[in-house]
Amino acid sequence: MTIPRRDPRRERIARNRCHPEHDVVLTEQEHDGASAAEWTGPNGLRRRDPRQVGFIGPNGIKRIDRSGAQQSATLGTRATRTTAAAATKRHVEIESPAFMVAVVPDMAGGRLSSHDRDLLGLARQLADADGNSPGAVLAIVMGPHKESQWGDAGVDRLMAFEDSAFDGYSPEARLAALEAVEREMAPRYWLLPDASTGGADLGRRLAARLGERPATGVWSIEPTSGTSTGWQCTARGGAGSLDIQRPLARIVLAVEECAEPVDETRHAARPLALSQPLPRLLGRIDDQGRVPVDPAGIALAEAEFILSAGNGVKDWEGFHHAARVLGATEGASRVVVDDGFMARDRQVGATGTWVTARVYVAVGISGAIQHLQGIQRCDKVVAINKDPDCDMIKRADLSVIGDAGDILSALVARVEQEREEQRDAA
Amino acid sequence: MLDTLLPILIFVALALAAIGAWRRIRLWRQGCPSPVPFFRGLAAVPRRYLVDLHHVVARDKVMSNTHVATAGGFVLAAVLMILVHGLNLAEGILGWPLLAASAVMFGGSLFVMRRRRRPPARLSRGPWMRLPWSLMAFSLGVFLITLPTVGVLPEDIGSWVLALLLATVVAWGLGEMFLGMTWGGPMKHAFAGALHLAFHRRPERFSSRHGGEGRSTGLKALNLDDDQAPLGVETPSDFTWNQLLGFDACVQCGRCEAVCPAFAAGQPLNPKKLIQDMVVGMAGGSDAHYAGSPYPDKPVGEHHGDPQGPIVAREGRALLNAETLWSCTTCRACVEECPMMIEHVDAIVDMRRFLTLERGDTPNKGAEVLDNLIATDNPGGFDPGSRMHWAADLDLPLMRDVEQAEVLLWLGDGVFDMRNQRTLRALVKVLRAAGVDFAVLGDEERDSGDVARRLGDEATFQSLARRNIATLAHYRFQRIVTCDPHSFHVLRNEYGELGGHYEVFHHSTYIAELHEAGRLHFTPWKGGTVTYHDPCYLGRYNGEYEAPRNVLKALGIEVAEMGRSGYRSRCCGGGGGAAITDIPGKQRIPDMRMKDVRETGAELVAVGCPQCTAMLEGVVDTPAEVRDIAEFAADAVTHEDTSAADGPSRGGHGDDASPTASTRKEVMS
Amino acid sequence: MPHEPITTLPLTVAVLLSVGRHPVTGRARRADQDARGLELALSMAAARIELVHAGPFDDACEVSMRGYLGMSAGHAGSGADSVTLVDQPSQADVVPALCRTLSESLAPQLVIAGERAEQGEGSGMLPYQLSESLGWPLVGGIVAVEGVEEGVATLLQALPRGQRRRLSVRLPVIVMVNATAMAPRQSAFGPARRGTLAVVEQPAVHDAAQDEWRVQPARKRPKRLKIVKATSARERFKAAAAKSDGGGGQIMKDVSPDEAAAAIHKLLKEEDVLR
Structure with missing residues (x-):
């Protein structure tokens, strides 16, 4: 200084x-x-x-x-x-933890998801319950990741496995890694997100392998004197129709919002490694890679990018061409389906399919209430319409007023030109 | 020479016709057994022919007269010919009426000829084109051979060449008229038709001397207790024998085709072709010889069948494609128009039953709707506990609380539909204005089973119906009133077979009755022109054409009738689950109906059915507003205090109303 | 010398069925995922199908099993018209009984299961426990079996947003169907009524852990409140006055098609949906 x-x-x-x-x-x-x-x-x-x-x-x-x-x-x-x-956050350093709470976040997209953060919050509840002998939260990450804020999320110890064995679909390798952690550290709790992005599957595999009965669908835990662990949990059962109150299990698969994410403290996130390298194992499941999927064939409910046609579309050839070029899944309003321009399974709306697209481009759709209901859960809505007063425009994040055919063909030209440039550059 | 030749000709023809008849009967008897009153049926034929059948034929005056002349002339001429030329009985006396009969028949055949010169598209061609010539040959031949008999011409006139020529002409006529009747020519309709009238599957649809409604429109129940009984119709031989007989009676006049909404919309259905396909299936072979309009966009000659083969193939082609069956809206326009009293809708539903119950092949949203009906008792899959949410503020008396009421208001599945909730509210307002003692089933009500049954799911229909009947049995009421003609029809005509007998009123009938009884008073109509759309299930199914018009008249509305109204009303496209199975065509049925509305220039269409409302309101760029009869009535109903001054009749009504008020108080406390 | 396994034998596919529960009315029905599993099995040509259910044989069970049997229209010879019903008391751990039935009497090469039951605990552990005790690999999220050749099955696995991944696994294998697999066909009344339920007895293992559970209808979960830990007055004010997004987006009027297309193109690129 x-x-x-x-x-x-x-x-x-x-x-x-x-x-x-x-x-x-x-x-x-x-x-x-x-x-x-x-x-x-x-x-x-x-x-x-x-x-x-x-x-x-x-x-x-x-x-x-x-x-x-x-x-x-x-x-x-x-x-x-x-x-x-x-x-301003309080720094927390747990030097010699009394026990470990292992958390295996899903890391969708290489970062901690909000579900993962909730789970870490839950882990902190378990680790910090006894102030005199606090446990440590151990996060186990398999494969490459882009996360940097481990400490803020409440991680005391971080074990990151970097191995090509975790690429693609690799439940066997992942399970083997968790087993190795179990052998060496024997965490008091295993916490995994009960989500289809991976945790639900891996957690159940681990439970079956360790012969533990997991608590699944957990959405809250509370301390109690009635059980050996001192914790009980409330879990969803019967496809969401039941609440089951039961003693907390050693392996916990928790749903979203099971706890508040860590906010006020910052933890050490000290890197940790196993003493032994992971054993090589011969998997019986062979990942042959992604299959190219025709966007037109994707079910509307699943599609992430929908180009949807309404009464305002006159040039159908152009519309289909645009969908092909943009790689969008085609949708349609009821009227268009009724008139036979599109198949019934393409109908978006309350009486058709409820869609969840990230981007929904409504071409010439004025936006009947049933249609707007069907696109409630879309992130970004783009409206192309002649009528600046229609309801779709009130809903849209971006609206362009004009002739749908002209705008679509301009958009197609733009995208094609860009692709051309990329090809030339490559 | 003719003297010797004619009896031989006549009796050979009769013998061959008898053999043909025997073969034809064997074809029909491939069908399932169905007991009929044999002699009573035969005895009923003249009346059924002359009254009921003629009632339908007479809608086309020219054709009716043509048929009377031709058919009447033929029957008389044929009988007399057998007597005169076959048995040589009383030649001198009977010869004259024979001459007259054949002359009348000849006159008729000239009209037949005239119609055949430029036949409308609905008529079949092929062998039917030679029919006028055959009629002429017969009538002229008989006339000429009878001339010598009565002595107008000498016995031995002309040479043997002329005699042979005459004999040939007569032989042609006999061939077409006698042989063709039983071996499968155009004249087959006379033989099969007469027997069809005698052994009709629905004898109750004919009028009787003692009056009687002469209407039978409810579908017949399947026996589900017997697990050996077939579920619906898979092969032509699964039809009952008298259904097969009915198909054979078809004259291919194409009246059904002309009124079929699905055909007009370009959906792959033509009722006439469907019946002919059944005949093809019954006899075995291909439809290549069919000479009428095909199913839209479906070429003739690609389908084939046999009595024991499937009607709808699981893969590939058989007698017909499943879409043909699913295009039908069960509007009964074809049955209403059929001069041969053929039951198209029964046949279609029978075949649908097989597809749904055995194949599990209800198209498009059909399976989902049926699953919903099974799991939630309503086609939309809504929570059955939310049936009364729409009426949270109306404080409707529940049957569960009041146990008895004069009127049970059957709400139908429209309770889940925001549009129909407006109609229901209007109806409740009208009933309250008239001081009707009514109650609803609330959450205890289920779907009536109409859609399930029309989609062929008899099992779900019977399950819903039996549970509804059990619920209704708990309560005492005099009548059921509903604003849904489909529920109305099912409750009135189809629950009876399962043990539920009720007096059921469509709300339009009930409102008309209330008005007539002086319990409702309306302010005069000041709006625009109104037309009225007859719901199929109210009109054709139940014969109620007048009540809705009377209500409108009472409101001071003069109905601007559409070209097709009353028994010829065009379907909205929503019946029979057609909106669910959603078979594509060239245009949509509701669009066509709205075009009919537009032609009247009306600003409003009065309807009496939630399904019609939904279908007609679904038409984009609607020229007219769609409004239910109940809404018209509710808008115009005047308050009790103004009408209380009407006089003593109100006193009785006040007494009627008081129990309602008191029961309602009980509910409240 | 090891023998080559005979691969020409028809593939035996076992489909595990559970008693479903309608989400609105709670009535027994065929469970959606298991029905998808059966649909998957029916779509595999020339497979011998074994339908298995373990649990108490009561009315709900009968209704729902008949729901599955109704899917066997046109597949009468495949075995889809009969359910092997392992009769177990209502609170039993069915895994041992199911395990024995599968390995001893049915001997399938491919077992298809749903991901979660619609009734009871619905932990989704059963396929995993079966996989562990039978020692067979388990693959989840399957939408199609593309083929089975020389003892190796090629499977199609669902990824989010309609994407698909191809996997190959050596038989025998347990697969779990994904909710986006082919929707189950309609259940028809006739085949449902004719189908047979063959009851099999197996020793039952009581699931004692459940005794200490308290089970009640699901409560509505409290909505997470947005806790604002504001350090300044401005942040507190902003949090309190914050209105939800979506109060009207950008509107472009009187622009050339090209400008409009540029704006849309920009948004599509920002959202990374153009590939």
């Missing part, structure tokens, strides 16, 4: 807005890490220039945001803010 040196002259110039060198000094200060609007005053106090901060609000009036959010955003250093926020 160096002692900060002060230059009284520069400070004076910085304070004096009329000084000819004022701006120069300010810029220099900015390079030192302070902004033009904020600097350390002569008494060590932080100084602010209210004229340099703030932004023009929607009414043309200058607004100053004193929370600092605006300022750091203008500086473009989001990281500084998060670190600043993180700095």
Whole structure:
């Protein structure tokens, strides 16, 4: 650490807005890490220039945001803010844990999902129950990941297996890894997300292998004196029709929102490794890779990108071509299906299929209430329509008013051109 | 020479016809047994022919007269010919009426000829095109050979060449008329038709001398207790023998084709072709000889069948494709128009029963709807405990609480449909305005079973019906009123076979009755022009054409009738589960119906059926607003205080109303 | 010398069936996933099908088994018209009994199961326990069996968003069908009524753990509240005054088709749906 040196002259110039060198000094200060609007005053106090901060609000009036959010955003250093926020979190370090709570997050997309974070929150409840002899939360990750915020999610120990054996569909390899952890560490609890993205399957495999009866579909746990573990849980059974209150099992498969994610503390996330390398094993299941799926053949309910046609579509050849080029699954409004332009299984809406697409492009669909009901769960809705007052446009995230045929063909041309360029570049 | 030749000709023809008849009867007897009153049936033929059949034929005046002349002339001429020329009895006396009969028949055949010159599309061609010539040959031949008999011409006129020529003409006529009747020419309809009238599967549909409704439209129940009994019709021989006989009676006049909504919409159904396919199946062979309009877009000659073979193939082609059966809206327009009294809808539902109950092959949303009916007692799969949610604010008296009421209001599955809830609210308002003591079943009500039955799922229908009947048995009421003609029909005509006998009213009938009794008063209509769409299940199925019109009249509305209304009303396309099976065609049936509406220039269509409402409102760019009769009535009903001044008749009504009020109070406390 | 296994024998497929429960009315029915499993088996040509159910033989069981039997229309010879019913008391661990029935009497090469039962605990553990005790591999999320050749089955597995993955597994194998597998065909009344239920006795193992459970109809789960741990007044205000998104999106009027297409193209790329 160096002692900060002060230059009284520069400070004076910085304070004096009329000084000819004022701006120069300010810029220099900015390079030192302070902004033009904020600097350390002569008494060590932080100084602010209210004229340099703030932004023009929607009414043309200058607004100053004193929370600092605006300022750091203008500086473009989001990281500084998060670190600043993180700095307020309590650091927790568990040196010699009394026991381990193993969590196997699904890591969909290589990051902790909200489900994984909920599960880590649940793990913390179990680990921190006894303040005198706290347990440690051990996260086990198989395969590559992009997560960096382990500590904030509540992980004390992190065991990351990097191995090509975990690529693709590899339940056997994953189970073998968990078995190795079990042999070496014997965690008191195993927590996995009861989700189709992997945890549901892996957790059950582990339970069957260890001969444990898991608690599945767990959505809450509470301490109790009635059971040997000191915990009981409430789990969903009978396809969501029953609540089963039972003693907490050693292997817990918990559903989403089973607990609040960790928020106030930051944990060490100390890397951990097994003493022995994982054994090589001969799998009986052979992953032959993804099968190309024709977007037109995907069931509407599953499709993630739907190009949907309504009464406003006149050029059907063009519409089908656009769907092919964009790689979108085709949908349709009821009227279009009734008129025989599209098959009945393509109908979107309350009387057809309820869709969950990430992007739903409604071409010439005015948006009858039944149709809007059917697209409730779509993330982004794009409307292409002639009528700027129709209900679909009220629902849409992006609406373009104009002739559907022209816009679609322009879009197709654009996409094709881009593909062409990529091919040339490659 | 003719003297010797004619008796031989006549008796050979008769003998051959008898052999043909025996063979034909054997074809029919391939069908399942079905007991009929043999002699009573035969005795009923003249009346059934002259009254009931003629009632239908007479809708086309020219054709009716043509048929009377030709057929009447033929029957008389044939009998007299056998007597005169065959047995040489009373030649001098009987010869004159024979001459007259054959002349009348000749006159008729000229009209037949005229119609055959440019036959409308609905008529079959092929052998039917030679029929006028054959009729002429017979009538002219008989006329000419009778001339010498009565002494107009000398006995030995002309040479043997002329005699031979005449004999040939007579032989041709005899061949067509006698042999063709039993060996399968166009004249087959006369032989099969007469027996069909005698042994009809629904003898109750004919009028009787003592009056009687002469209507029989409820489907017949399958025996599900016997697990050996076939479930529906798989092969032509699974039909009852008198159904097969009925198919054989078809004259291919194509009236059914002309009124069939599915055919008009370009769906692969033509009732006439369907019946002919059944005949092909009964006799075995291919449909290549069929000479009428095919199923839309389905070429003739690709299908074939035999009595023991499947009608609908699991894969490939057999007698017909399943879509043909599923296109039918069960609107009964074909049955209503059929001069031969053939029961198309029965046959179609029989075949559907096999497809659903044995094959599990109900198309499109059919399977889902049936599953819903089984699991939730309503076709939409809604929570049966939410049946009364629509009426949370109406405080409707429940049968469970009041146990008895004058009227049981059957709500139907429309309770789950927001559009129909408006109709129901309107109906409740009208009933309350008239002070009717009514109650509803609430959550105890189930789907009536109509859709399940029309989709061929007899098992689910009977299950729903039996449970409904058991529920209804707990309560005392005088009549059931419903705004759903499908429930109305099923409760009225189809529950009886399962032990449920009720007096059932369609709401339009009941409102008309209330108005007539002075219990309802309406403010005069000030809106636009109104037309009325007859629901099939109210009109053709139950003969109620007048009550809805009377209600509209009472409201001061003059109905601008559509070209096709009353018994010729065109279906909305929603009956018989057709909206569920959703067989594609060239256009949609409700669109065609709305075109009919547009032609009247009406601003509103009055309807009396939730299904019709849904179908007609589903038409885009609707020219007219669709409104239920109950809504018309509710909008115009005047409050009791204004009508209370009407006079003493209100006093009795007030007494009627008081028990309702008191029971309602009990419920509240 | 080891013998080559005879692969020309017809494949025996066992389908595990459970008693379903309608989500709205709770009436017994064929369970959706098991019905999909049966559909999968029926779609495999020339397979001998064994239908197996273990549990108490009561009315609900009969109704739901007949639901499956009704799917055997046109497959009368395949074995889909008869259910082997391993009769077990209501609170029994059916895995040992099922295990014995499968390995001793039915000897299937392929076992098809659903992922979760619609009644009872519905933990979905049964296929895993079977896999563990029979020592057969288990594959989940299957939508189709593409073929079986020389003792190796080629399977199609469902991934999210309609994507598919191909797997090959050496027989015998237990597969679990995915909810996106081919929808089950209609259950027909005739075959359902004719189908046979062959009751098999097996020793029962009482599942004692369930005795200490408290089972009740599912409560509605509390909605997660958005807990705002605000450090400043502004954040607290923002959290309190925050309105949900979706109050009208961007509307482009009077633009050329090309500009419109550009805007849509940009959104599609942002959402990464263009491939």
